[in-house]
Amino acid sequence: MSRFAHPAGDRHAEQLPDERxxxxxxxxxxxxxxxWPRTSERIDGAITIGGVDVRDLVAEYGSPLLVMDEEDFRSRCRDYRASFHDGDVHYAGKAFLCREVARWIMQEGLGLDVCSAGELAVALSVGFPPERITLHGNNKSVAELERAVVTGVGHIVADSFEEIARLGYLADKHGVRPKVMIRVTVGVEAHTHEFIATSHDDQKFGLSLSSGAAAEAVRRVLALPSLELVGLHSHIGSQISETAGFEVAARRLAGLLAQIKQEHGVVLPELDLGGGYGIPYVDGDDAPDIKLIAESLREIVAHVCASAGLPLPRLTVEPGRSITGLAGITLYEVGTVKDVEGLRTYVSVDGGMSDNIRTALYGAEYTARLASRSSEAAPMLSRLVGKHCExxxxxxRDLYLPADLAPGDLIAVAGTGAYCRSLANNYNYLPKPAVVAVSGGQARVIVQRETEEDLLRGQL
Structure with missing residues (x-):
């Protein structure tokens, strides 16, 4: 069982509308x-990140604005590298990826997981070493697979029988031998929201262990001399709050490793347990301890492999949210403050579900503060809402803000560095916000704000 726990923020908002x-x-x-980001503090009432005042950021770069604390991000990369010193750490690009973030990952010595041609293009555009890239995805196109094969991507995680056949054909065509892992659906019911639980049998990812599909996938890869089977992969979900699920997954994967050794005389050298480690979003959520995560997973894998008579495989993990999530905050400007008598006050900001759809998708919770000044006013039960027609x-959904909140004030929402910009959209034709990196008292744009011209581009 787990020696650490960090209950998470992707919870359904189960409160009734009038329940405080x-x-x-x-x-x-x-x-x-x-x-909050590790460099956060209040100076003269205003929040600063990376030594930069949020008021100055909005004045120069506009609002809404995603602010990334570069030192926070890099320091969490270093924490993972130190904790998994005897294995590999691959950053899950789906959490948040842009060219500058790819550079940070590369410079900090991590690998990178991508799951589309677009994410791969971002990595390659900055010279990311292809041998440190892993390609994921449940429906990789032939073009995506071919680009990965030709580029020399370090690992391709096979997700279906069709994909194995395509890979074999492409490897023969180009005269290369890509390293392949099988994504195994191990049947673990992760304690998280159903939309981000990915290892129970009834879902789109992977090949089922219980049905025998995973074992058959192994046979098919081994039957193709142009493919090099190097290991098994499992990802049980996102925002996971304990290691119990990883322990079950590791035990079942070890059983398959033992079966492979017995049936084929092959010992696979790698085991990838994926990512999904949670972060705290609100008071009461515990911060994860990466060292304890590493120690727990290392002990789990060592124990189950020893029990199965297997040598210890090289362990890979794929953190995304737990590196970038707390490094980012979103700044909004208050537009209207509307009191709904007897219920709460609706505080409307200049963004919303176009830059953060997670609350609407799975009831995600967040912490927010008045950022442009401090206040000694009484707490006011509020609902922080966007400007979209929904x-x-x-x-x-529910938070307390100072009762003297007024239009023009800035609100900072913590923990938005993961999956907010990645899931951003243009509902109601709102342009996606800029992303600014801050460090050492300096700020720079790493993703430009969209313009009306961007929104109209491509329309006839």
Whole structure:
């Protein structure tokens, strides 16, 4: 069982519309360290990140604005590298990827997981070593597979029988021998939202262990001399709060490794347990301890492999959210403050579900603070909402903000570095916000804000 726990933030909002949160924070100005970027602080009332005042950021780069703390991001990369010093760490690009982030990952010595031709193109455009890239995806096109084969991507995770056949054909065509892993659906019911649980049998990813599909996939890869089978892969979901699921997954994968050795006389050298480690989003969520995660997973794999009479494979993990999630905050400008008598106050901001759809998708929870100044006003039960034409357009369903909140104030929402910009959209033709990196008192744009010209491009 787990020696660490960090309950997570992807929870259904189960409160009735008129049910109030249990209590207001003791200090509406406080920045709980576990929830905010590591360089966050208040100076003269305003929040600063990376030594830069949020008021200056919005004045120069506009609002809404995603702010990435570069030192926070890099330091979490280094934490993972130190904790998994005897294995491999691949950053899951789907959490948030742009060219500058790919450079950070490359410079910090991590590998990179991509799951589309577009993500692969981002990595290759900055010279990311292809041998440190893993290609994922449940429906990779022939063109995507061919680009990966020709480029020399380090690992391709096979997700279907059709994909194995395509890979064999492409490898023969180009005279190369790509390294292949089989994505195994191990039947673990991860304790997370159903939309981000990925290892139960009834879903689109992987090849089922219980049905025998995974074992058959192994046979098919081994039957193709142009493919090099190097290991098994499993990913049980996202925002996971304990290691129990990883323990079950590792035990079942070890059983398949033993079966492969017995049936084929082949010992696979690699085991990839995926990612999905949670982060805290609100007070009461515990911060994950990467060292404890590493120790727990290492002990689990060593134990199950020893029990199965197998040598210890090289372990790979794929963190995404737990590297980038807390490094990012979103800044919004308050537009209207509308009191709904007897219920709550609706605070509308200049973004919403176009830059953060997670609340609408799976009831995600967040922490927010008045960012442009401090306030000693009484707490006001609020709902932070966007400007889109949907009643479900909420950034935070229930929170307390100072009662003197006014149009023009800036609100900072913590923990938005993962899956917010990646899932951003143009609903109601809102342009996607810029992304700014801050470090050492300096700020620079790493993703430009979209313009109306961008929105109209391609239309006839």
């Amino acid at each position: 949160p249990p209590h207001a924070p003791a200090d509406l100005n406080a920045l709980t360290p576990a929830l 009643s479900g357009d909420m950034v935070i």
